[in-house]
Amino acid sequence: MNLRLIEVFLPEEDAQKVPELLRDYSLVGIWQTNLSNHQNLVKILLYGAEAETAIDQLANHFSQVDGFRIILLSVEASIPRPLLYPEIRAELKEQELDTQLSRINRQELYEDVSATVILSWTHNLMVLLSTVIAAIGLLRDDGTIIIGSMVIAPLLGPNMALSLATTLGDTTLARRAVKIGAVGISIAFSFSVLIGYFFTVSPEIPEIASRTRVSGSDLILAFASGMAGALSLTSGVTSAIVGVMVAVALLPPLVTFGLLIGSGHWQVAVGSMLLLLTNLICLNLAGLITFSVQKIRPRKWWEADFAQKVRHAAFWIWFVLLSALMFGIGLWWRNYRFS
Numbered sequence: 001m002n003l004r005l006i007e008v009f010l011p012e013e014d015a016q017k018v019p020e021l022l023r024d025y026s027l028v029g030i031w032q033t034n035l036s037n038h039q040n041l042v043k044i045l046l047y048g049a050e051a052e053t054a055i056d057q058l059a060n061h062f063s064q065v066d067g068f069r070i071i072l073l074s075v076e077a078s079i080p081r082p083l084l085y086p087e088i089r090a091e092l093k094e095q096e097l098d099t100q101l102s103r104i105n106r107q108e109l110y111e112d113v114s115a116t117v118i119l120s121w122t123h124n125l126m127v128l129l130s131t132v133i134a135a136i137g138l139l140r141d142d143g144t145i146i147i148g149s150m151v152i153a154p155l156l157g158p159n160m161a162l163s164l165a166t167t168l169g170d171t172t173l174a175r176r177a178v179k180i181g182a183v184g185i186s187i188a189f190s191f192s193v194l195i196g197y198f199f200t201v202s203p204e205i206p207e208i209a210s211r212t213r214v215s216g217s218d219l220i221l222a223f224a225s226g227m228a229g230a231l232s233l234t235s236g237v238t239s240a241i242v243g244v245m246v247a248v249a250l251l252p253p254l255v256t257f258g259l260l261i262g263s264g265h266w267q268v269a270v271g272s273m274l275l276l277l278t279n280l281i282c283l284n285l286a287g288l289i290t291f292s293v294q295k296i297r298p299r300k301w302w303e304a305d306f307a308q309k310v311r312h313a314a315f316w317i318w319f320v321l322l323s324a325l326m327f328g329i330g331l332w333w334r335n336y337r338f339s
Contacts (some may be wrong), residue, residue, distance in 0.1 A: 001043060002047060002048040002049070003028065003046070003047060003048060003049045003075035003082070004045075004046060004047070004051040004072060004073065004074060004105075005043060005044070005045050005072075005073040005074075005075050006043070006044040006046070006054060006055065006058075006070060006071070006072055006073075007041060007042070007043055007044075007070070007071040007072075007073065008038055008041070008042040008043075008044065008050065008058060008062075008068075008069070008070055009033045009035075009039060009040075009042075009061060009067060009068065009069040009071075010037045010039070010042065010065060010067065010068055010069075011038055011039060011040070011053055011065065011066070011067055012034070012039065012040050012169060012280075014040075014065055014068075015032055015040035015042050015060075018025040018030070018032075018042045018044070018247035019060070021043065021058065021061055022046075022057065022244070023056055025046055025050050025054055026046065026050065027044060027046050028043065028045040028046055028078070028082040029043075029044075029049070029114075029141050029196075029222060029281040030042065030044050030045070031043045034151045034208060035257040038165060038303045039067055039204065044081075045078065045291075046077070046282075047251070048104065048105070048182060051072065051107075052105030052106050052107065052197055053071065053104045055070055055107060056299045057096075058070060060299070060301060067262075071227045071246060072107055072108065072334065074108075074289070079191065083247070086126075101111060102234040102311060103235060103236075103294050103296075104234060104235065106296055106297075106299075108236070109164070109233060109296065110164070112233060112236075113157070113160055113161045113164050113233060114161065114176075116154070116156070116157025116160070116161060117157055117158055117161045117173070117176045117177050117180045118180075119179065119180055119183060123154055123180070124183070124184075124187055124296035126152055126153070126154045127154060127155075127187045128188075128191060129152060129155075129186055129190055130149045130150075130152045130188075130232065131149070131187070131188040131191045131192060131251075131255055132149075132191070132195075133145060133146075133148055133149035133152070133257040134146055134149035134150075134153075134251050134252060135191075135192060135195045135255050135259060136271060137149060137207065138205065138207050138208050138252070138256060138259065139199060139205070139259075141205050141206055141207045141208075142207075143207065145287055146207065146252055149220075149255075150251055150252075150253060153250070153251040154294065155181075155184060155250045155251055155274055156229055157180070157281070158177045158178075158180045158181030158184065159177075159181065159226070159229020159250075159283045159284055159287065160229050160230070160233055160287055161173060161174075161176070161177035161180075162177035162178065162181065162229060162284055162287075163226075163230065163283075163284050163286075163287025163288045164287070164291055164296070165177055165288075165313055166284075166288055166311060166314035167288060167291040167292055167296050167308055168296065168297070168307050169298065169303060169306045169307030169308075169309070169310040169311070170298075171205055178311060188251065188254050188255060188258065189254060191258070192254070192255045192256075192257070192258020192261075192262065193258045193261050193262035194259060194260035194262060195258070195259060195262060196258060197262040197263065198262075199260070199263075199270040200263070201259045201260060201263035201265065203260065203265050207252075208256050208259070208260070211252055211253045211256040211271075211272050211275060212256065212260070212268050212269075212271035212272045212275070213271050213275070213276055213333070214271070214275045214278050214333075216328050218249075218275060218278065218279070219278065219282060222278065222279040222280075222281075222282030222283055222286070223282050223285075224286075224288070225249045225279075225283060225285045225286070226282060226283040226284065226285070226286025226287045227284070227286045227287075227289075227290050229287065229324055230286070230287045230290035230291055232292060234290075234291070234294055234296075237339055246325065248284075249283060250276070250279055250280070250283070253272045253273075253275040253279065253310050254276050256269075256272040257269055257272040257273050257276055260272060268339075270332060271332075273327065274328070274329050274332065278322070278326075278329070280323065281318055281321050281322045281325065285315070285318040285319065285322065287313065288314055288315060288318065289315075292311060292315075321324070
């Protein structure tokens with residue numbers, strides 16, 4: 001049962017208004033506890049699909065009240081199990097097909113995503129280790145080792161955070177996402193160049209050669225990976241498999257690019273760079289589209305208006321960049337074949 005527990009801290013006189021504000025919701029239960037200093041704790045147990053709008057309703061009404069605070073908790077189980085009356089069962093059945101109500105609420109999604117864009121020594125070390133493992137896998141032509149590097153590569157977070165930030169018009173989160181993403185890419189690229197300088201790198205190695213050109217299947221892979229990553233976040237169920245799908249579109253071509261640059265294979269390296277740029281654009285464009293289709297919007301109307309402008313601008317920027325890149329890839333591939 002997908003339930004959420006909302007804890008609301010309010011002055012005693014304001015706490016009495018909560019049941020009336022939420023009278024139209026299918027509440028499983030609501031309780032009040034008296035605290036010190038004339039404060040009350042209101043606990044609200046309800047279905048997860050209604051948590052986002054309920055929190056918005058409470059925040060809109062009490063945001064200016066001193067001492068107001070909301071804490072949202074995920075409920076693993078509730079005993080006894082809530083009774084599903086026919087009208088509630090019918091409503092939940094309709095919600096299963098609604099792209100907005102079938103996802104976790106905006107507040108949970110934001111916290112999950114923002115937690116992945118924190119610059120730390122652990123993050124940098126994970127990027128470094130995944131780069132080393134990927135480089136070894138590429139040089140040995142061993143797909144199993146490359147998959148191992150994809151599992152630990154922390155490259156999904158910044159891209160999904162940037163997509164969510166542009167969807168919500170959150171410039172602060174966008175700056176953090178760009179910063180963390182740039183740091184991760186810089187570390188992986190720099191260390192790959194260093195490895196390529198000291199070790200022999202052959203562009204003929206199949207695992208390397210396959211990442212020096214762009215095809216239609218690579219576009220499909222990047223879009224599918226971006227959508228899978230976004231859906232895994234909005235559904236609240238992340239998995240290593242989704243992380244691998246996303247990482248496969250970023251880490252291997254990035255490390256390949258660095259290895260070829262370090263070993264002096266400049267012309268071949270251009271292909272892996274184009275593949276990397278294509279995948280980055282496709283991942284962010286797919287994430288933006290997925291979050292938009294699921295109707296993820298800011299709470300306040302003026303923020304929603306600004307977010308809509310940012311979302312439209314970001315979509316066209318990514319689309320134009322992808323179109324220009326595809327044109328450039330066509331020219332480069334034609335010149336490369338006949339050179």
